[in-house]
Each structure stands twice: as structure tokens, then as C-alpha cells.
Amino acid sequence: MKKFVFYPGCVMQTEQYALDLSLREILPKFDVELVDVQGFSCCGEPLKSVNQMLSVSLAARNIALAEREGLDMFVPCPMCHLAMSECKRILDSDEEMKQRVNTFLKDDALTYTGKATLVSILDMFHEVIGLEKMKKKVTQPLDSLKVASHYGCHLIRPSEIGRPDDAENPQKMEQILSTIGAKPEDYPEKLDCCGALLNANLPETALTKTGQKLQKIEEYGFNALVDVCPWCHRQFDARQKKAGETVAAKLNVPVVYLTQLIGLSIGISEERLGLNLNLSPVEALQNGGN
Amino acid sequence: MSIIDLTSMGEPQTDMKDEINKRLLTLKDEFSEYCYQCGKCTSGCEAHKLLELEPHKIIALLKRGLIDELVNSDIIWTCMSCFKCRERCPQKIAPVEVLFALKNMVVASGKQIPGNYSMYLQMVLSKGLLQDEKEISTRDNKTLKRADLGLPEISKPVDMAKFMGMLSKLAMEKV
Amino acid sequence: MTNKIGVFVCHCGINISQTVDVKALTTYAKGLKDVVVSEAYKYMCSDSGANLIKESIRKHKLDSVVIACCSPRMHEHTFRNVVESGGVNAFNLEIANIREQCSWVHNDKEKATEKAKALVRGAVAKARFLEPLEPSKVNVTPEALVIGGGIAGIQTALEIADKGYKVHLVEKTPSIGGRMAQLDKTFPTLDCSGCILTPKMSEVANHPNIDLLTYAEVKEVEGSIGNFTVTVTKKARYVDLDTCTGCGDCVQACRLKGRISSEFDEHMGKRSAIYMPFPQAVPLKCTIDVSTCLMLTKGKCGAGPLCVEACEPGAIDFDQKDEDIALNVGAIVAATGFDLIDEDIVYEYGYSRSKDVITSLEMERLINSSGPTGGEILLPSTNEKPKSITYLLCIGSRDENACSWCCRIGCMSALKQLYLLREKLPDVELNLCYMDIRSYGKKYEEFYRTVRGINSNVFRGRPSEVRKNGEKLVVDVFDTTTGKLFEISSDMVVLVPAIVPRDDAGDVARMLRISQSNDGFFLEAHPKLRPMDTATGGIFLSGSCQGPKDIQDTVAQASGAASRVVTILSNDTLEVEPLIACVDEDLCSGCGTCISVCPYQAIDLMKMDDGKSSAKVNEALCMGCGACAASCPSGAMQQKGFKDTQMIPIIDEMI
Structure with a gap:
């Protein structure tokens, strides 16, 4: 059993319950134990436009909490993972910045040391668990399901900060999808943004961006769009109908979390994977899926 | 400074430019002066097609010290933070990070912040x-x-x- | 007269075959009188094509060969070797040019094929009358002449001399060193120009195989590859080179000290009438400037010339005269360098209206610690330090009204100066207006990046003019990166000028019988494959006289030119093409018309045994230009390979 502090971030634990639920369902099946810790806050990334010093300090505070447990930290949300990776990159190479941040953390009786390793959602499956181990658990391969992957910008860029997959040709999600029997295919818009970050001030434009990408995916005849980021998923799934309106199209793209598909392939029930929480037409999956 | 912008009669703010460059350095991002204006950032900018954001122009104005023009424009709030500009810049410059710095300056100056x-x-x-x-x-x-x-x-x-x-x-x- | 002819038609990939019906042409040729074999092949110049020709020669016992292919300028030499090794004399070959003169210039396949047939028909007609010829041999004089003592000439001379051949290096100014000696540091490595050049200059001065002729000019060149006769004028220096010690006492003593504008300092500084251009001059000897010296212009210098008084060894000699000397050499290298554009052509940039608008070469002299200001950057108008300096690139370059070409060194030299100025004046405001930065060489782009990081303002745009506004120089530039018009006021404007051929390049080209390209630079034989050669045998090019070059490229070409020269000098004899004039003594009336038109003095009038006179061709001197044959009233003068009896059948057949 490998143990990790589970960092939930804001969007997943307050709204995107399907991701939370499916992770908690499947990881123990692969001998990964998640430890819930009280006291986490926002990762800081959404406030980068407001005050970067605040962002870095929030990220450092969360890492410090995990460090106190003496465990490495599992950060499934790509945006949170980026915020903390960037924070680590700055503080681990700049003693002065580290001290500055730690003066603030002292108020909360916390210290950032830099000793905890951050594990992203891709690394959790691809590296920590590994494809071999995953393959052994697959009982219901998702034969003939043609799927498009969406990594989300923050999971693959900027590579300088150290991201879990290649910035220009990420393939880990495809490898995981192939392992569980699905048929992932690349498409021209694979690396494009979902638009979610514009929600703060230009929600209409954010939806247009979402709509444009979904429209392409529909056009290419994919059975589903697979994502891992709660921000992207909210755009593609919950807001799909509205996104369709911005591009004058009625969109019908099933959108699922990678974790939900993994769960299906190892025989976990749809209910335990929160599939009823997806608002996009995921029932279409069942025909192709099993 | 003996350079005058005759188009908008804006004054360069060298100290603010220096502040931004210092911020970039602290956050381990590249010094924007290395930009040679190839336009690769704007060519691939996710926000450009929908909102006319031109990252290369942001850097050009920064290099010129025309910070007021930047912080007074809503255009800096159109970035989607997709990080493509930073990922692909041949000079390792990060327009996206410059935009964060500019937005931080707007907030710090007490100007109204758009949206949520x-x-x-x-x-x-x-x-x-x-x-x-x-x-x-x-x-x-x-x-x-x-x-x-x-x-x-x-x-x-x-x-x-x-x-x-x-x-x-x-x-x-x-x- | 031959009677077994083979015709070989080349497809040239699709260059010929897409416009000329090669199959029809080959069949047609087979039907011509005396043609015993006619074959086509995709690339006749390839090994397989050559084998096809050689086998056909053997199989059909051919007397002459006609090849229908590209221009003889392209592959005649190749095919001569092919037929020779097949067993036919190299000059029993006739080329029908069906590419440049047919397929490339026509679209209508049917008509082009007809024309190709006519060209082959003509070539076969000539082939019937071809005669075997043997090349003659000339002895080679194992010495070389290098014209110009800049880095190009220095490098070329040293490399030829190191191979053991005598080199005469002629430089028109009092010292070798050229443009490179004027520079401060060199891009992108920032090596001190003098530090890397001076050792080479001393090497030239001390090399046993180099005959250094400074303050001298080439006046006349005669002869051809292997044997040129050159007249060099050694200008009077009014100083005896053997006696002068280079102590410089005379320079200090001169009544006009500090009053004559210094050419070496690009007129940013002053010198005396008796002078050494710079402290590291080679030879380290004085020269009296004939145009300013009071003794030489007015006949008297106060109570008596102070230089003579100061010169302990007594080296000054006002009676010296220009002197012509003759040299015999086997090969010549032109290394005459470049000039800068006349700033009046780009009058709008204010060079002639303000002392503080200077060229980048003038800036080199200001930056240089042995320059007129001792390396201090001072405004020419006030001798004060500038607070702001603006560089304008491409002055006259890339401009159809001035010089259409890129100067190739302007961007890098300006970036280098920005770098050096930032070191010297940490607080100076540096501005640069450019269109593109062309930093193409090894480590140049890296240097450009470094300079972007040294706090300068760069504007992508070409200013329209430089105005003088009170104390300031004002430049308006539309910066395309921001889409804004900026007004830059600065104390000093540095123009980076276009590079142009030397103003006497035309005279030198005529003297050497070489061509110039339409920009005025000397024309190479082939821009890619023979970049150091000219179309004239035995004459080579080195450095910027062939086109603008930086030091790296110049040195590379200079070494290349040296190697080309040695290729010639290393032979005792050279084969000379036998396509020269010959006389039918029976027909010659001895009128001498040919003698008057021959540019090579290759024809003499000889008394024959029967008492009448006849022209006689000196085969070593004849260059085969054909002027005599064309002017001969009786038809006695003929050109081998192009005799009337060979040319008229072509015309008869084709019309």
C-alpha cells in the first residue's frame, strides 16, 4: 500500500464530486491509500492575476500541511498541481523567497521545507501504479470506444516548470486509455484550451472556446471526450449545452473523467463512479463501452 | 528619456518596466528584453482569435516602457493562461507571466478589477x-x-x- | 574530313525532354548523312552516359561525336575528356546546345523539336569537317601578384608564400592592414582587431617569399595564365625606406602637425604632412603627402623643412620620383576591398549637415584606444560626452535608389558597437533602428541575444530623415512592433553605411580583363562552385572586392584564392587550349590588319623565303579571341575549331 496526502483543491471538493468519488473508489483497488487532511485552502493559481505573492504563499502553505504529515502529496487537479510545482521551483532554488514565504506561514504554525514530492493525476496512474498493474485489473475492457483526450493546458505546459507529460505530444493519457481497452486517437485541437480561466471576467468567450473544441470533437466522430481536470470538465460537461449555444450548435459529446473510464474497466458500478453526475449524454457510452 | 511616443503621447515608465523585469527574475521567468518580435506567441495565442490579444505587442510595449498604456487596457485581462506563448517562445520569454505581472500592478494600484x-x-x-x-x-x-x-x-x-x-x-x- | 559520326542526345532529366521530343530527335539524327549511330540517355554527363558514348565510339569506330545537350559552358570540358578516353580526339567533338538555346526558352514542343533537329543538323555538318587538335604547352612563372594589402591580400599572400612561391604584394597606401586595421574589436568574439591582425602584418614584412610593395599601384597587366607581365608604379614617398628608422621625429617636427585630416582615422583626427598612418604600420616608415607638404606644393617650408632637420639618419629626399617596375608572375589575385557609400546619396540622413552624424567606421576610430580621442567617445561638434546615441542601420543598403544589396556586416558591427559603448558609457541611452537583424554567422545570433539584454531601445523601422533641432538630432521612426510613431532625440547619430565597390573597381577590372557584376563588384566564375575564380584564367578574387564580406568569410575566401593560385604555380607547364589563330600563308597578303586588331600582340609580320610578307601567330601569346580572323580581308587568318570551312556548313545546313 502506498500512502499519499490527498489534496482536493476547490473545484473538485465543492462541485466536481464525480472526480472525487471515482478517485476514492479506484485508487484503493490499485493499492494506493489516500489520507485526508484538514486545513487545506485554495492552491493560489486562480489568484495569480490578483497577487502572485499571495498565490505562491498559498501553494507553499498547502505543501507545508502535507509535509507535516510526512507523506508525499497527490494533487489530482492539474491547475493545483501547476501552482504547487511552480511554487516548489521558485522556493527550492531561492532561499530568500523561501524565507520570505515562511515568515507568513509562521502565523499558521507551518513551515515549507520542500521535502514532499507532488504527484499529478497522470503520474499516479502512469508512474506510481503503472500500466502493467492496471492492465491486470481490467475485467471489462472498453472495446471499440473511440475517445479523444483532453489533457488541459496546466497539465502539460509550461514544460520549464516540469509537467507530467510532453508539452507538444503528450501520450500518457492515450497509453492509459489503450491499457483499459479504449481506442484513443489524436486530433488537431488536442492541445487547445477549454477556455475555463476566462470565466472570471469573460464567461461568454470562455463558453465559445469550449464550444469550438467540442464541435470539432463531435465532427471527428469520437464516442467520448476524456479529461482529468475539474475546471475543463465543468466547461465540457456541465456547460456543454450553453457552450453549444455560443457556436450555434446542439452538442452531444459524452464527456467523462479518465478515472470514471478506468473504474468501468475494472468493474466498478456506474453509480460508485458518479456517472449519473455527468450532465453530458454519457448514456451513449454504455452502448460503445461494454 | 529622449524618446517620445508621438502616436499616443504616452510617457515611458522606466521604473515600472524595471519592476516587472525584477518580478520576472524572482519568479524564475525570462527577461523580456530578449524578445525579437517574431510573433510566434500571437500566432498561437488562444485568446487572439476571439479577443485580439497580441502577446508580442505586450512585450514590445513593455520593452518600450509604455506600461500605462498596458495597465489601462482591458486587453491584459483576456489571457486564458493556456501557456502556449511561454511554452513555445524561441527566446524563453513568457508573455503570460508578463500579463500576470501587469494585472497584479493594476490590482495593487487600486484600480477596478474586471469580473469576478x-x-x-x-x-x-x-x-x-x-x-x-x-x-x-x-x-x-x-x-x-x-x-x-x-x-x-x-x-x-x-x-x-x-x-x-x-x-x-x-x-x-x-x- | 570525317565520315563516321555518332550523335548522343541527352534528356537532362526532364529539362530537355519535357519540351523536346528526344525520341523523335534521336531517330531524326540517325537519318543524317554520315551518322552511324544515334542514342539518347537520361543524363549523358553521368558515368553511365559517358560509358554509352565510349562504347559507341569503339563499336562504330567513330571519327567525330556530336552531343545534343546543355551549353558547352556547362559540360564541354567533361565531354572532351569522355571522347578522348573513348579514343577520339577531344576536339572532334561538337555540342548542339538544345537546353539553354532550345528547351529552356520554348514552350511549344513540336516547334522546339524542329529547332533541336536543326541544331543537331548544323552540329553534324560541322562535325564532318572537324580536325584533331593538340593542346600546346606554356611554361609557368612560379610567382604570384596580390593586389591589395588588407586582411584578404595579407592572408592570400601569406598562404602562397608559405607554400614556397614568391609573392609580390602591392598596396596603394603607405601601410598594409586595410579596413581591419581601422577597427577596434571584432564581432562576435570581441577579439581586438589589431591584436589579431598585427602579427600577420609583421609576418608579411618578414616573410622571405614576400616582396612587399606599399605606396604602389598596378599600372598595366599583359599576358595570360602562367605568364603575366605586370607594371607596378612605386609612388615617390620622399623618404628613403632603407634609411628611415620609423622613429617619428619628423612627424612631430612637421610644420603642419595636427593640421592635415587623417584618412586612416576616417577624418576624425589630424596628422602631419609627413606621417605614418598608424603606430603599428607595416612598413614602419614615414611617407610625405605630396598634396599637402609645403616643400612639395610651394617649394619652401619656412626657413627650411623641419622634418629634414629632425631626421637624424637623413632619410628625407625631396627629389624622389615615381618609379615603374616590371614583374613576371604566373597568377594574380585581386584583393582590392571595398568603399563606403557616398553619404550624399543618402542626404536625408544628415551626414553633411551635422558633425555629430557619423558613420559606424568613424565610430570605430572613436572607440579605438589608439584612435584620435584615445578611445573616448566624444561628440565631434563639442568634444563632450554624448548622453544618447542613435544607430540607423541599412543606410543606402537594401535600397533600389542606392545599393540594392545587403552589406552583410552592418547589423553585427552596430550590435558590437552598442556592446562596446555600453561598457564605455554605462549610462548612455542607446537606440537602434533596424529592419531585420541579419546575424547569420557562427555565434552571431548568440551575440545578438546578448546585446538585446544590455539595455538598449530597439525600433523596427526605417527612419525617413535625421533633422537637426537645436542641439539635438531628431529621428522619427514608425516602430512596427508597437505600431507607433516615436520621436527619438539624441546627441549623436551613427549611420551604418552601405558597402560599395572601390571607386576604381572599373579600371582595375579593365586592366585585369575580368568582369564586374551589375553591382560593380568583381564577378566570380561561378557563385557557388568557383567563387574565387574569375572567367579569366590565372586571375582570382579574394575578399570584399567580390562582394561585401565579414572578416571570417574574407579570410576563408583568401585562403581559397591562395590554394587556387598554388594549383597553377605548382605546374612547370600548363596546357593551353589549341583553339587559337592560324595563318594560310599562301593567302596572306601581309597587309597587317590583324596585327592592328590583336589585343595580345600575338601576331608579327615575317618575311617569307619568296620575299613576300606573311602574318605569323605567336601561339604562346594568342588567347583565341578571334579578332584577327574576323578582320582579315583575304580569309588567310583562321581560328582553329572555328574555321570558315567548319562554320559555313552549319549555316548552309540550318537555313
Whole structure:
């Protein structure tokens, strides 16, 4: 059993319950134990436009909490993972910045040391668990399901900060999808943004961006769009109908979390994977899926 | 300074330019003076097609010290943070990070911030998280809470007073 | 007269075959009188094509060969070797040019094929009358002449001399060193120009195989590859080189000290009438400037010339005269360098209206610690330090009204100066207006990046003019990166000028019988494959006289030119093409018309045994230009390979 502090971030634990639920369902099946810790806050990334010093300090505070447990930290949300990776990159190479941040953390009786390793959602499956181990658990391969992957910008860029997959040709999600029997295919818009970050001030434009990408995916005849980021998923799934309106199209793209598909392939029930929480037409999956 | 912008009669703000360059250095980002204006950032900018953001022009104006023109424009708030400009810049410059710096300057100067950013800040200050725990709908229109799904309590700052104290201090800080 | 002819038609990939019906042409040729074999092949110039020709020669016992292919300028030499090794004399070959003169210039396949047939028909007609010829041999003089003592000439001379051949290096100014000696540091490595050049200059001065002729000019060149006769004028220096010790006492003593504008300092500084251009001059000897010296212009210098008084060894000699000397050399290298554009052509940039608008070469002299200001950057108008300096690139370059070409060194030299100025004046405001930065060489782009990081303001745009506004120089530039018009006021404007051929390049080209390209630079034989050669045998090019070059490229070409020269000098004899004039003594009336038209003095009038006179061709001197054959009233003068009896059948057949 490998143990990790589970960092939930804001969007997943307050709204995107399907991701939370499916992770908690499947990881123990692969001998990964998640430890819930009280006291986490926002990762800081959404406030980068407001005050970067605040962002870095929030990220450092969360890492410090995990460090106190003496465990490495599992950060499934790509945006949170980026915020903390960037924070680590700055503080681990700049003693002065580290001290500055730690003066603030002292108020909360916390210290950032830099000793905890951050594990992203891709690394959790691809590296920590590994494809071999995953393959052994697959009982219901998702034969003939043609799927498009969406990594989300923050999971693959900027590579300088150290991201879990290649910035220009990420393939880990495809490898995981192939392992569980699905048929992932690349498409021209694979690396494009979902638009979610514009929600703060230009929600209409954010939806247009979402709509444009979904429209392409529909056009290419994919059975589903697979994502891992709660921000992207909210755009593609919950807001799909509205996104369709911005591009004058009625969109019908099933959108699922990678974790939900993994769960299906190892025989976990749809209910335990929160599939009823997806608002996009995921029932279409069942025909192709099993 | 003996350079005058005759187009908009704007004055260059060299000290603000220096401040931005210092910020970039602290955050381990590349010095923007190396930009040679190839336009690769704008060619691939996710926000350009929809909102006319031109990252290369942001850098050109920064190099010229025309910071006022930048901080007074809504265009800096159109970035989607897709990081393509930073990822692909042949000179390792990060227009996206320059935009964060500029937006930070707007906030620090007390100018009005567009959209929900103030709300995000208020939420994080008061609750520690971007938003409260939500009730959600299922595909068959049932309403569910987190607990209904058997999920544990959300994780948030335990001692809110302490947390707020720390954040209020931080909110006044600059990089 | 031959009677077994083979015709070989080349497809040239699709260059010929897409416009000319090769199959029809080959069949047609087979039907011509005396043609015993006619074959086509995709690439006749390839090994397989050559084998096809050689086998056909053997199989059909051919007397002459006609090849229908590209221009003889392209592959005649190749095919001569092919037929020779097949067993036919190299000059029993006739080329029908069906590419440049047919397929490339026509679209109508049917008509082009007809024309190709006519060209082959003509070539076969000539082939019937071809005669075997043997090349003659000339002895090679194992010495070389290098014209110009800049880095190009220095490098070329040293490399030829190191191979053991005598080199005469002629430089028209009092010292070798050229443009490179004027520079401060060199891009992108920032090596001190003098530090890397001076050792080479001393090496030239001390090399046993180098005959250094400074303050001298080439006046006349005669002869051809292997044997040129050159007249060099050694200008009077009014100083005896053997006696002068280079102590410089005379320079200090001169009545006009500090009053004559210094050419070496690009007129940013002053010198005396008796002078050494710079402290590291080679030879380290004085020269009296004939145009300013009071003794030489007015006949008297106060109570008596102070230089003579100061010169302990007594080296000054006002009676010296220009002197012509003759040299015999086997090969010549032109290394005459470049000039800068006349700033009046780009009058709008204010060079002639303000002393503080200077060229980048003038800036080199200001930056240089042995320059007129001792390396201090001072405004020419006030001798004060500038607070702001603005560089304008491409002055006259890339401009159809001035010089259409890129100067190739302007961007890098300006970036280098920005770098050096930032070191010297940490607080100076540096501005640069450019269109593109062309930093193409090894480590150049890296240097450009470094300079972007040194706090300068760069504007992508070409200013329209430089105005003088009170004390300031004002430049308006539309910066295309921001889409804004900026007004830059600065104390000093540095123009980076276009590079042009030397103003006497035309005279030198005529003297050497070489061509110039339409920009005026000397024309190479082939821009890619023979970049150091000219179309004239035995004459080579080195450095910027062939086109603008930086030091790296110049040195590379200079070494290349040296190697080309040695290729010639290393032979005792050279084969000379036998396509020269010959006389039918029976027909010659001895009128001498040919003698008057021959540019090579290759024809003499000889008394024959029967008492009458006849022209006689000196085969070593004849260059085969054909002027005599064309002017001969009796038809006695003929050109081998192009005799009337060979040319008229072509015309008869084709019309």
C-alpha cells in the first residue's frame, strides 16, 4: 500500500464530486491509500492575476500541511498541481523567497521545507501504479470506444516548470486509455484550451472556446471526450449545452473523467463512479463501452 | 528619456518596466528584453482569435516602457493562461507571466478589477476556498450534496481567523 | 574530313525532354548523312552516359561525336575528356546546345523539336569537317601578384608564400592592414582587431617569399595564365625606406602637425604632412603627402623643412620620383576591398549637415584606444560626452535608389558597437533602428541575444530623415512592433553605411580583363562552385572586392584564392587550349590588319623565303579571341575549331 496526502483543491471538493468519488473508489483497488487532511485552502493559481505573492504563499502553505504529515502529496487537479510545482521551483532554488514565504506561514504554525514530492493525476496512474498493474485489473475492457483526450493546458505546459507529460505530444493519457481497452486517437485541437480561466471576467468567450473544441470533437466522430481536470470538465460537461449555444450548435459529446473510464474497466458500478453526475449524454457510452 | 511616443503621447515608465523585469527574475521567468518580435506567441495565442490579444505587442510595449498604456487596457485581462506563448517562445520569454505581472500592478494600484476576481479574493480570504460546497444536479434532475455521495467533509482552513490574518498581510505584498 | 559520326542526345532529366521530343530527335539524327549511330540517355554527363558514348565510339569506330545537350559552358570540358578516353580526339567533338538555346526558352514542343533537329543538323555538318587538335604547352612563372594589402591580400599572400612561391604584394597606401586595421574589436568574439591582425602584418614584412610593395599601384597587366607581365608604379614617398628608422621625429617636427585630416582615422583626427598612418604600420616608415607638404606644393617650408632637420639618419629626399617596375608572375589575385557609400546619396540622413552624424567606421576610430580621442567617445561638434546615441542601420543598403544589396556586416558591427559603448558609457541611452537583424554567422545570433539584454531601445523601422533641432538630432521612426510613431532625440547619430565597390573597381577590372557584376563588384566564375575564380584564367578574387564580406568569410575566401593560385604555380607547364589563330600563308597578303586588331600582340609580320610578307601567330601569346580572323580581308587568318570551312556548313545546313 502506498500512502499519499490527498489534496482536493476547490473545484473538485465543492462541485466536481464525480472526480472525487471515482478517485476514492479506484485508487484503493490499485493499492494506493489516500489520507485526508484538514486545513487545506485554495492552491493560489486562480489568484495569480490578483497577487502572485499571495498565490505562491498559498501553494507553499498547502505543501507545508502535507509535509507535516510526512507523506508525499497527490494533487489530482492539474491547475493545483501547476501552482504547487511552480511554487516548489521558485522556493527550492531561492532561499530568500523561501524565507520570505515562511515568515507568513509562521502565523499558521507551518513551515515549507520542500521535502514532499507532488504527484499529478497522470503520474499516479502512469508512474506510481503503472500500466502493467492496471492492465491486470481490467475485467471489462472498453472495446471499440473511440475517445479523444483532453489533457488541459496546466497539465502539460509550461514544460520549464516540469509537467507530467510532453508539452507538444503528450501520450500518457492515450497509453492509459489503450491499457483499459479504449481506442484513443489524436486530433488537431488536442492541445487547445477549454477556455475555463476566462470565466472570471469573460464567461461568454470562455463558453465559445469550449464550444469550438467540442464541435470539432463531435465532427471527428469520437464516442467520448476524456479529461482529468475539474475546471475543463465543468466547461465540457456541465456547460456543454450553453457552450453549444455560443457556436450555434446542439452538442452531444459524452464527456467523462479518465478515472470514471478506468473504474468501468475494472468493474466498478456506474453509480460508485458518479456517472449519473455527468450532465453530458454519457448514456451513449454504455452502448460503445461494454 | 529622449524618446517620445508621438502616436499616443504616452510617457515611458522606466521604473515600472524595471519592476516587472525584477518580478520576472524572482519568479524564475525570462527577461523580456530578449524578445525579437517574431510573433510566434500571437500566432498561437488562444485568446487572439476571439479577443485580439497580441502577446508580442505586450512585450514590445513593455520593452518600450509604455506600461500605462498596458495597465489601462482591458486587453491584459483576456489571457486564458493556456501557456502556449511561454511554452513555445524561441527566446524563453513568457508573455503570460508578463500579463500576470501587469494585472497584479493594476490590482495593487487600486484600480477596478474586471469580473469576478475580487469575489474570488473575498472567498479565499473569508472561506479559504474559491467557492462554498455546492448542491449539484444529476442527469435525471435529482439534487445531491457531497455527503449524499458518502464523501468525507471538505478540507478547509481550520482556524479561519489565523488564516485571514496571514492572508490580509500577504494581500499587501508584492513579489 | 570525317565520315563516321555518332550523335548522343541527352534528356537532362526532364529539362530537355519535357519540351523536346528526344525520341523523335534521336531517330531524326540517325537519318543524317554520315551518322552511324544515334542514342539518347537520361543524363549523358553521368558515368553511365559517358560509358554509352565510349562504347559507341569503339563499336562504330567513330571519327567525330556530336552531343545534343546543355551549353558547352556547362559540360564541354567533361565531354572532351569522355571522347578522348573513348579514343577520339577531344576536339572532334561538337555540342548542339538544345537546353539553354532550345528547351529552356520554348514552350511549344513540336516547334522546339524542329529547332533541336536543326541544331543537331548544323552540329553534324560541322562535325564532318572537324580536325584533331593538340593542346600546346606554356611554361609557368612560379610567382604570384596580390593586389591589395588588407586582411584578404595579407592572408592570400601569406598562404602562397608559405607554400614556397614568391609573392609580390602591392598596396596603394603607405601601410598594409586595410579596413581591419581601422577597427577596434571584432564581432562576435570581441577579439581586438589589431591584436589579431598585427602579427600577420609583421609576418608579411618578414616573410622571405614576400616582396612587399606599399605606396604602389598596378599600372598595366599583359599576358595570360602562367605568364603575366605586370607594371607596378612605386609612388615617390620622399623618404628613403632603407634609411628611415620609423622613429617619428619628423612627424612631430612637421610644420603642419595636427593640421592635415587623417584618412586612416576616417577624418576624425589630424596628422602631419609627413606621417605614418598608424603606430603599428607595416612598413614602419614615414611617407610625405605630396598634396599637402609645403616643400612639395610651394617649394619652401619656412626657413627650411623641419622634418629634414629632425631626421637624424637623413632619410628625407625631396627629389624622389615615381618609379615603374616590371614583374613576371604566373597568377594574380585581386584583393582590392571595398568603399563606403557616398553619404550624399543618402542626404536625408544628415551626414553633411551635422558633425555629430557619423558613420559606424568613424565610430570605430572613436572607440579605438589608439584612435584620435584615445578611445573616448566624444561628440565631434563639442568634444563632450554624448548622453544618447542613435544607430540607423541599412543606410543606402537594401535600397533600389542606392545599393540594392545587403552589406552583410552592418547589423553585427552596430550590435558590437552598442556592446562596446555600453561598457564605455554605462549610462548612455542607446537606440537602434533596424529592419531585420541579419546575424547569420557562427555565434552571431548568440551575440545578438546578448546585446538585446544590455539595455538598449530597439525600433523596427526605417527612419525617413535625421533633422537637426537645436542641439539635438531628431529621428522619427514608425516602430512596427508597437505600431507607433516615436520621436527619438539624441546627441549623436551613427549611420551604418552601405558597402560599395572601390571607386576604381572599373579600371582595375579593365586592366585585369575580368568582369564586374551589375553591382560593380568583381564577378566570380561561378557563385557557388568557383567563387574565387574569375572567367579569366590565372586571375582570382579574394575578399570584399567580390562582394561585401565579414572578416571570417574574407579570410576563408583568401585562403581559397591562395590554394587556387598554388594549383597553377605548382605546374612547370600548363596546357593551353589549341583553339587559337592560324595563318594560310599562301593567302596572306601581309597587309597587317590583324596585327592592328590583336589585343595580345600575338601576331608579327615575317618575311617569307619568296620575299613576300606573311602574318605569323605567336601561339604562346594568342588567347583565341578571334579578332584577327574576323578582320582579315583575304580569309588567310583562321581560328582553329572555328574555321570558315567548319562554320559555313552549319549555316548552309540550318537555313
